[in-house]
Amino acid sequence: MIDNLAVTGRWGIEQLRQIGKAGIMLGRVLFYPPQVRKGFPLLIQQVYSEGVLSLIIIIVSSLFIGMVLALQGYHTLAKFGASQELGPLVALSIVRELGPVVTAILFAGRAGSAVTAEIGLMKATEQLSSMEMMAVDPIRRVISPRFWGGCISMPLLTIIFNATAIYGAYLVGVKWLGVDAGIFWSNMQSSVEFHADVVNGILKSVVFGIAVTWIAVFQGYTAEPTSAGIANATTRTVVYGSLAVLGLDFVLTAMMIGDW
């Protein structure tokens, strides 16, 4: 009994230590004065590798998600004679929820895991240590650009996800199932509010971007420098990242729902 308590206590203290370490790391990333001349090219490079290289998976997934949503929505709405409401149904689901959430989960799987593995491998091959010994701070040179690159990429990817998913729904709803294009777009326009729906959705994606990239860089930076350690860290990034996104989504929705 006492042993079990001790084990639980040790586990709890270890978890708190990890949270503390992650907080200190985030603090160092946020409060360092930016180096514009040296930092900007690194940031652009990271926006490319985390954002641009995630475009394929985001575009293909969003297209299919929009198409499936339209297909399912149309059949349910048609039962009540409300198929002209397909546009608002699809747009609201995507802009408010599916866009930010699915983008963030895909981002954790595609870019988050890559960031963790890259930083973990740099640690295992003594690249981070040698950088430190060359008086170059790895937090500034390696962690910071990856963190900000992810934070910038996520909202942009979400906007692209939203647009492509709605286009996918348009293809199925209007071109295939025969919903009138004018009704589809005009109902959508009258039901979707820019601030309450679109901006709040983007706001969510900003929070998810911070959470997922923070988890990814922290897991990489604290990964055990072995092959198994890096594999575990990569898995943790995807699992913790996805869970954080879903948990935060509930909290943010609860906070925003007052506006709707």
Added chain:
Amino acid sequence: MPIPDNLVEISNMSFLHENGKTVFQDVDMVIPRGKITAIMGPSGTGKTTLLRIIGGQLSPSAGKVMVEGQPIHALSHQKLYELRKRMGMLFQQGGLFTHLNVYENVAFPLREHTELSESMIRTLVLMKLQMVGLRGAIGLMPNELSGGMARRVALARAIALDPQLIMYDEPFTGQDPISMGVLVKLVKTLNTSLNLTTIIVSHDVEETMQIADYVYVIVDKKVVGHGTPESIYRDSSKDLQQFIQGLPDGPVPFHYPAKSLAHDFLQGVNA
């Protein structure tokens, strides 16, 4: 023998690993300026940890580590990084940046810490690569280099900013005889031509003794002997002789601590 001008002074230093294991217990050591000092000892005695303590990457649990007269573990982040600009370290695996080619790797510290023009950086990189004999490999990527070449490139990078102190972590491990000879010669040449203070951590007795001016031997958390290579060879203490002669059993036991043979063999698999 008192040594007048020491770049690094370690006094009463103890280090406790995160897992609770004591790595060093009351270690005293001085690294004289301009000389090659070797720190030797069996694998797992924390020689690399010692280099990391001198470089300020780890803090001792007790005692003092003074580098250039400053307590390195008590320096602010900024002062520590200023001091590190005057240090170079060659890691066991080289630590080359895998996404940069040889030229960019060597140019990295110059780009980070100086405002030199591109043509000046190119000249300096070529000079450093010429010193290690790899000017021709300027365009290669780290994965195209052999282990010995990678270490030489890392060495060129470590001396790019003309440091005062250079630390080598097991520079000769896993090298073929030719690469080993090249590295031994390079360490010696760099020390004399650039007037560097050199610390070599190694367990390759013969190669290290050839070039070292002063040797410390660490066994089981403590310095068990120090002196010139000749005096180390002559020392009759068991700790030193086991290490120098490579004897399988002695103060450092062949067997890892275990229960008795009878206990392990006669008990069931579940016991």
